Amino acid sequence: MRLGSPGLLFLLFSSLRADTQEKEVRAMVGSDVELSCACPEGSRFDLNDVYVYWQTSESKTVVTYHIPQNSSLENVDSRYRNRALMSPAGMLRGDFSLRLFNVTPQDEQKFHCLVLSQSLGFQEVLSVEVTLHVAANFSVPVVSAPHSPSQDELTFTCTSINGYPRPNVYWINKTDNSLLDQALQNDTVFLNMRGLYDVVSVLRIARTPSVNIGCCIENVLLQQNLTVGSQTGKVPAPAC
Structure with a gap:
């Protein structure tokens, strides 16, 4: 050789x-x-x-x-x-x-x-x-308006796409900025065709007369939190 x-x-x-x-x-x-x-x-x-x-x-x-x-x-x-x-x-x-x-x-x-x-x-x-x-930056979360699968329950859906690495997802009671119990949410996180992460989180809570809920997508590597409330459309709110 x-x-x-x-x-x-x-x-x-x-x-x-x-x-x-x-x-x-x-x-x-x-x-x-x-x-x-x-x-x-x-x-x-x-x-x-x-x-x-x-x-x-x-x-x-x-x-x-x-x-x-x-x-x-x-x-x-x-x-x-x-x-x-x-x-x-x-x-x-x-x-x-x-x-x-x-x-x-x-x-x-x-x-x-x-x-x-x-x-x-x-x-x-x-x-x-x-x-x-x-x-990679996640898209600003999109939170659906609440719907009622039953008389006693409200369901919210939060979607964000094209981020990296795998995100953390939190739901927030925006009345006092407290984190909701993660047992109330069901997260689906998967790699898309670009090799980036998409996430869909479904929150189910008991019906209350007044609801003000926020969804937070956390990118730990970028030290970035994107938060959107169920009543604020697609405008980012302060970090969670």
Whole structure:
């Protein structure tokens, strides 16, 4: 096997995990994000000497790589082809960061960057693991007007779509802003065709002469709460 072959690099990469830096970054679905992997400022590298490799930490999916005098990226997984790039000019300065375009929910995982020096006997120069957290804003909840399946009960439905990660759903008594017992609600949360979450929550409460109910969709990652009342249409209210 040639020293410059992708196969050797993959083998070396799989066995080198010591002294790995750990970082975290957050990105919105559809945006571009940079996964940082860089040596101290002032570093200089010869691109004919360094081997750079990015892969996912758990599944070992090949994201992108740099091999001296080998421009082929045939081993890159199809999910990352033309979406994951490194800057040659940046690599000369020791910046091996990955630019990932058009982030999807499936990109939420750990990525590993490894830099090796051929002149040093394929010694590890840099190893960084970056955890990518992905988020998407939920739509403003839509709360249905109450209807009465029986004389003693009122039913409300709250719907919100296209968010990420999985939401928390709360129903609120807006008279005193207290949370209603979650045993009164039935939540259906599922992934849609875009890989984002849709949620439908049904609340059943005892009939009362005056009702002022709110539905809150919480996105923990974005620290975001969207609240809509049964009497306020689609206008967001203060956070729950």
